[in-house]
Amino acid sequence: MPTEYLRYDKMVENALRGVVREALRQAGERGLPGNHHFYLTFRTNDAGVQIPDYLRDQYPSEMTIVLQYQFYGLEVEEDKFGVTLSFNNSHERLIVPFAAITTFADPSVNFALQFQPLGGQDGPVGVDETEEDEVAEVADEDTAKTGGTPKPADDAKMGQVVALDAFRKK
Template identity: 60%
Template sequence: MPKEQLRYDRMVETALRGVVRDALTDVAERGLPGNHHFYLTFRTGYPGIDIPEYLTSQYPNEMTIVLQFQYYGLEVHDDHFEVTLSFNNVHERLVIPFAAITTFADPSVNFALQFQPATPGESADVAAIPARPVTVERKDESKTADDAPAEEPKRGEVVALDAFRKK
């Protein structure tokens, strides 16, 4: 009977998805420090994804969300996170399994992780590292230098991450 090889590739992917979970957990507990903001790209058809049908229709393969100024009710769990974002002035609750994430980026510090899409059977590996569930309401605290009213931030914008990838 042949011995199975150690799957270091899966171990690394699981550990790096844990980095995403830890970053989101810190943000859920304390908010985004400084200029940090996150771009998260995920597979919209992945099992466990819960997003409005019109977003799935508009983005049948992948979608990128931005966590910066206007996000609400960020909850981080062992195998997924939940967040409320505004799309065309309508608040929508998104449920995203960590295994569905294909890219995580924090452009403020030039940091990005790109993942091989996990198969649904591998998602149990992603949940192997426990997280601390937290819920925090986060409000827009952006102000200009002279305390003039800040411009209304864009809502529900989906962006391409090609600008952040090394060529």
């Protein structure tokens, strides 16, 4: 009979995904206070991810969205969230399961979380196996109007990313 262990690494990761869920829930109910804004990177090829085909073609492995000034209809459920964003002056609805999120950051308070894929998910197993991040960012009115991308936050302002690999049994 194999020995079973409590999977604290998975428990901690699930709890941290709950932090993302709660932050999004509060933003959906009350808006984003002060300078808060969220960068969310997710795997576009995971089950349950619903994005327009042209975005999936443009970002076949990962995509980063920014929730700051122009986002609409943010709805948060237990296992996923939905939001409408503007891409090249066209509003598009995205549905993203929390299991597909690889990174969550709020640069305004130097907070960031990095996640590993949950068991049974399609897509890369680790960070080394992912393609170079491709980014689709809509952060402010000027960016949406020009079709450009916002200036990335300074690395020093991004804060420390919490990686759970150090706690995983090898």
